[in-house]
Amino acid sequence: MSDRPEADELPVLRRVLILAAVVLGSTLYATTLLVASTLLPQMQGSMAATPDEIAWTTTFNILATAIATPTSGFLAARFGRRRVMLTGVLGSTLATWLCGQAESLEALVLWRVLQGGIGAPVVPLSNAIVLDSFPRRQAGLVSSIFGMTVVLGPVIGPVFGGMLAESHNWRWAFYMIIPAGLLAGLAQWLVLPRDRPAARVPMDWIGFLALATAIACLQLVFSRGQRLDWFESREIIVEAGIAALAFWIFLAHSLTTERPFLNLRLLLDRNYAIGLALVLIYGMVNFTPIVLLPTLLQSYAGYPDSIIGQIVGYRGIGGVIGFGSTLVIGRLDPRIGMSLGFGLLVVSGLWLMSLDLNVDVDTLRLNAVLQGVAVGVIWVPLTVLTFRTLDTRYTAEAMSVFHLLRNLGSSLFISASVTEIVRSTTANYSRMTEQVSPANRALGLPDAMGGWSLETPEALARLAREVERQAAMIGYLNAFGLYMAVSALAILLVMLARGPVRAAR
Known part of the structure; x- marks a missing residue:
């Protein structure tokens, strides 16, 4: 006691x-x-x-x-x-x-x-x-x-x-x-x-270990799949098979045992089920830009670590503004606050997709502030909507699943985004270097090459580096496109949630 x-x-x-x-x-x-x-x-x-x-x-x-x-x-x-x-x-x-x-x-x-x-x-x-x-x-x-x-x-x-x-x-x-x-x-x-x-x-150790095994193997598939050529690799096949088997054991056990690790019957509550899907997306878009931008800015745009840290810090300023705004937005229908927040994330994603390697610091700072405002605005309405119609007896258990999916979304989406960057960079580098050849007549036109040259090994090395930078930038733009797309999907899911119950007149 x-x-x-x-x-x-x-x-x-x-x-x-x-x-x-x-x-x-x-x-x-x-x-x-x-x-x-x-x-x-x-x-x-x-x-x-x-x-x-x-x-x-x-x-x-x-x-x-x-x-x-x-x-x-x-x-x-x-x-x-x-x-x-x-x-x-x-x-x-x-x-x-x-x-x-x-x-x-x-x-x-x-x-x-x-x-x-x-x-x-x-x-x-x-x-x-x-x-x-x-x-x-x-x-x-x-x-x-x-x-x-x-x-x-x-x-x-x-x-x-x-x-x-x-x-x-x-x-x-x-x-x-x-x-x-x-x-x-x-x-x-x-x-x-x-x-x-x-x-x-x-403690339902069978359910916990089965779910942990499924999540860990799924993460390994996402993290190593691109490098090992996905299902051409025996390792990826084994990891995917173990993930599927472990998840099936988790589902079967959770639906048949008296006190499961996670009570799947709670998903019968519509708002809770939609809230879990939304918090999964929230996890996807919350940390991904913080992880992707530093490598892009330092490796390809030449930014020092201190400036990159400051850019990330502006996201915190936006977060404070976003949380502060919930004092007003919190009085409204939670669907309004979440739609506004995810809408701001769509705008920030479109903004990121318009960047190039010559982007200035002020643009990055403003975008970081916008991201911070958006995630700050979303959090409180999301929590209110998810647990509004759920029996309070299940709050502790339901909250653990809520945070589990938030972190899982971050982990898997970061891996998926990095995989897309690696895949797209490799593919676009191959396509662009195919065109860099003396046999390409277009390169012989006046001013076609600008300040670049194919005449010496040093010139070719400089050109190869620039092609690599531009190919990588395309990969990052694709990742930002994924970020924007899942934010837009969240707005559609918000519309499916049940609104506040109006008192009878």
Whole structure:
């Protein structure tokens, strides 16, 4: 039985300290999610990796978070919130140090997986602790304060990480988190109420392991498929087969067992089912530009790490504006707020599709602000609509699925986008280089070659580099097109949701 004190029994100062401690811990964990985004070009060179391989440091971290998040309730009941929180904060801090020490791509991906998995319970348990520590009448205020960690955390890492990577190297972007992580652990050890584990809570290990296996294998298919020529590779066939079998076991088990890991019957609630589809798309479009733009800007447009970090930071400014606007938009039908937010993402996607390699900093900053406003506007209406018609008895379980799909969408869509960039870059480079030949009469026309030449090996090398840059740009434009298309699809799904129930006159 838990011995957590009631909110009204805690002194005001204690409540504020608890809020500060858990907000620090959850913000740091959110920071670790995308700290690697501005570091990808440096890490790629250091690890002698390809663009799709170095993206694993982000996608597998998010994937580990997605898989481990639904276990938060079980772990808190089994070991107590305080223990799980301290383990998550200090464990992810240790994993962060190990990331900085990694000497190979395999080691870096391993420690990033550990970082995501061991720290996954921090955010949901922090949210629960904050709500339990304050009176119900203050729930809206403290939820808004805590919600800012979702927006600010993922941009703090790229901003300061980019500065440190430029002045030192990419390892210092991980090292900068360690002192703050130790401080957060100490603060939580001092102020979090001591609690005892609750009565033993059963865990559906068959359902959990089957779902985790299916998700992990699906991620491997997306991450390695392009490099291994998809189903021409025995590895991809095996991974796809294991994913399909594991998912079938999960479905069959969930529909037949008395207490499944995830209750699929909740999908009979229309708003909840549509909300899960929307949060999957939200996850797809939330982090993808932050991961794709740094490599594009540094490798092909010549931007330094510090400027790239600043561009990502402007997204945080937009997020603050977006969250602030929900004080007004939140009074409207949630479908209006979500349609507005996803509409802004469509505009930002079309804007990104119009860029070229000569893009200026101000354009990128404005686009980042627009993205931030959009994701900030969407979040609150999306949460309200998803859980509006659901029985409150299932809120905790339904919320775990909600966050699982949000993280899963991010991981899979980043992999799909990187795959499209690699595929399109290779295909377009081959097509364009076919035309660069003395046999092409068009190149002999006056001014056709501009400042380029085919006369010397050095000139050919410069031309090949430019063709590579333009082929890569086409690949990124295609990825931004996918980003725009799924944002537009979300608007159509919003229209299927059930609106507010009007009182009878």
